[in-house]
Structure formats: C-alpha cells, structure tokens
Amino acid sequence: MGFAQLVIGPAGSGKSTYCSSLYNHCETVGRSIHIVNLDPAAENFDYPVAVDIRELISLEDVMEEFGLGPNGGLMYCMEHLEDNMDDWLTEELDNYMEDDYLVFDCPGQIELFSHVPVLKNFVEHLRRKNFTVCVVYLLDSQFMTDVTKFISGCMASLSAMVQLELPHVNILSKMDLVRNKRDIEKYLNPEPQSLLAELNQHMAPQFGKLNKSLIELVDDYSMVNFMPLDLRKESSIKYILSQIDNCIQYGEDADVKVKDFDQDDD
Numbered sequence: 001m002g003f004a005q006l007v008i009g010p011a012g013s014g015k016s017t018y019c020s021s022l023y024n025h026c027e028t029v030g031r032s033i034h035i036v037n038l039d040p041a042a043e044n045f046d047y048p049v050a051v052d053i054r055e056l057i058s059l060e061d062v063m064e065e066f067g068l069g070p071n072g073g074l075m076y077c078m079e080h081l082e083d084n085m086d087d088w089l090t091e092e093l094d095n096y097m098e099d100d101y102l103v104f105d106c107p108g109q110i111e112l113f114s115h116v117p118v119l120k121n122f123v124e125h126l127r128r129k130n131f132t133v134c135v136v137y138l139l140d141s142q143f144m145t146d147v148t149k150f151i152s153g154c155m156a157s158l159s160a161m162v163q164l165e166l167p168h169v170n171i172l173s174k175m176d177l178v179r180n181k182r183d184i185e186k187y188l189n190p191e192p193q194s195l196l197a198e199l200n201q202h203m204a205p206q207f208g209k210l211n212k213s214l215i216e217l218v219d220d221y222s223m224v225n226f227m228p229l230d231l232r233k234e235s236s237i238k239y240i241l242s243q244i245d246n247c248i249q250y251g252e253d254a255d256v257k258v259k260d261f262d263q264d265d266d
C-alpha cells in the first residue's frame with residue numbers, strides 16, 4: 001500500500017512551494033517522498049520531479065493545436081490525463097508501490113476540484129492502486145483579511161471536500177507574511193458565534209438568515225480548522241506533516257514495518 005497527498009488550492013496559494021519545502025524537510029530527516037507534477041503549465045521546479053504530466057501532454061502544444069486559452073487548455077490536459085489513467089499513469093505509478101509516499105502538486109484552477117470530475121476520478125484510480133490519499137488544501141493567509149473572505153475560502157475547500165470524499169487537511173499558507181498574528185488567529189480556530197457576528201456586521205440585514213446557515217454549515221463540517229504554515233520554521237512543516245501522516249495512518253504502518261524488519265534480521 002502506498003500513501004499520497006493531493007495538494008490543491010487556489011492559484012498562487014503556495015502549493016508548489018509547499019511541495020518543495022516538504023521535500024527538503026523529508027530530505028533533512030532522511031525520509032523518502034516523491035513529488036509528482038500534475039500541472040501541465042508549470043515550468044520551474046524547486047524539487048526533483050518524480051513523475052511529470054508534461055511528459056504525457058504539454059499545455060503549450062494543446063493551446064497551439066486547438067486554439068485554446070490557458071484555462072481551457074489546462075482542462076483539456078487534465079481530461080487527457082483522465083483518459084490515460086489506465087496506461088500512462090498506471091505505468092508511472094507502477095514504479096512506486098509498496099509504502100511509497102507520493103505528493104501530487106496540482107494546478108490551481110479552482111474548477112478542477114469544484115465541478116469537473118477529473119480529480120475525483122484520479123483519486124479513485126489512486127485508491128484502486130492501493131494508495132491511501134489525503135487532500136491538503138492550501139489557502140493563502142494574505143487573503144484572510146476579513147470574515148467574508150474566510151467564509152469564501154471555506155466554501156471552496158468544502159466543495160473539494162464534498163466532491164473528493166477524502167481525509168482533508170486545511171492549511172493557511174504564507175504565515176511569514178502575516179504582520180499581525182492576532183488578526184489571523186481568530187480564523188485558525190474561531191468561535192462560530194463570533195464569526196457570525198462579524199459576518200452580520202459586514203453584510204446588509206437581509207442576509208442574516210443566510211449568514212447563520214453558512215456559519216452552521218462551516219461548523220457542521222468542522223471546516224473552521226486551518227493549520228498555519230510558516231515555512232521559515234522547520235517545526236511548522238514538521239507538525240503539518242505529522243497531522244497529514246496521522247490522517248493516512250502513515251506512522252502506524254511504519255511501526256509495523258520496523259518490527260517486521262527486526263524479525264527478518266534475527
């Protein structure tokens with residue numbers, strides 16, 4: 001059985017940077033992970049790319065050949081990936097099987113995890129290949145300037161959660177850029193009632209009922225839970241990795257492995 005993180009989130013939220021920091025961290029602690037690039041538009045990488053969608057299809061070619069723009073082109077590429085899951089992807093994944101840990105760096109187009117089935121089918125493929133998968137959803141802390149943006153971020157994350165039906169970890173990225181930590185702290189583990197009060201302040205009175213339902217929804221799904229990620233701190237990435245490992249029961253399996261290994265040695 002393998003393990004996988006599916007790193008998603010809006011454009012520019014820090015997914016690729018997270019992947020490379022995670023790679024560096026794992027290298028430091030002597031742990032093996034492989035980063036897969038699923039973004040056909042990506043050009044520069046700060047991590048060694050283990051598997052690259054651009055070997056299957058390139059955005060440039062698609063845009064040129066079909067006269068598509070960058071977003072339409074990306075959707076075409078992802079659908080092409082979907083059509084090639086049983087051959088290209090399977091062949092690539094076959095190199096990584098037992099106990100391997102893969103991290104998928106996804107494109108940032110929000111429609112990929114809100115309304116087209118590509119990622120859902122991709123995840124199902126991974127599960128058929130015996131991977132335990134966790135969604136890592138990144139949201140840029142720079143946009144958490146008021147409650148309305150927080151709620152809209154939650155809704156986007158929630159749509160991914162509902163669509164993908166996987167263990168789900170929310171991360172507030174770029175914490176090094178946050179000047180006033182207090183402003184952010186109220187969104188890391190906020191009180192539903194104070195969120196609602198703040199939301200009501202921001203919106204006209206006729207939205208009162210809607211606001212209440214939104215906050216209840218967010219609360220019901222335990223969505224009001226973001227982990228801060230500050231890449232300057234090794235401890236921050238370490239903590240986040242441990243939480244994700246927990247979700248996919250990575251550590252538990254490793255324990256078993258150590259024991260097996262000892263027995264083999266005897």
Ligand SMILES: Nc1nc2c(ncn2[C@@H]2O[C@H](COP(=O)(O)OP(=O)(O)OP(=O)(O)O)[C@@H](O)[C@H]2O)c(=O)[nH]1
Pocket residue numbers: 009010011012013014015016017018039106107108109173174175176177229230231
């Ligand atoms: N200060 C700071 N900047 C960051 C951090 N993470 C990412 N950035 C910057 O934010 C920008 C976008 O980061 P990426 O990692 O490319 O974001 P992405 O989510 O992969 O973007 P797309 O793949 O285009 O959706 C880059 O300029 C990064 O240098 C962070 O933790 N701190």
Ligand SMILES: [Mg+2]
Pocket residue numbers: 015016017039042105106107
């Ligand atoms: Mg990226």
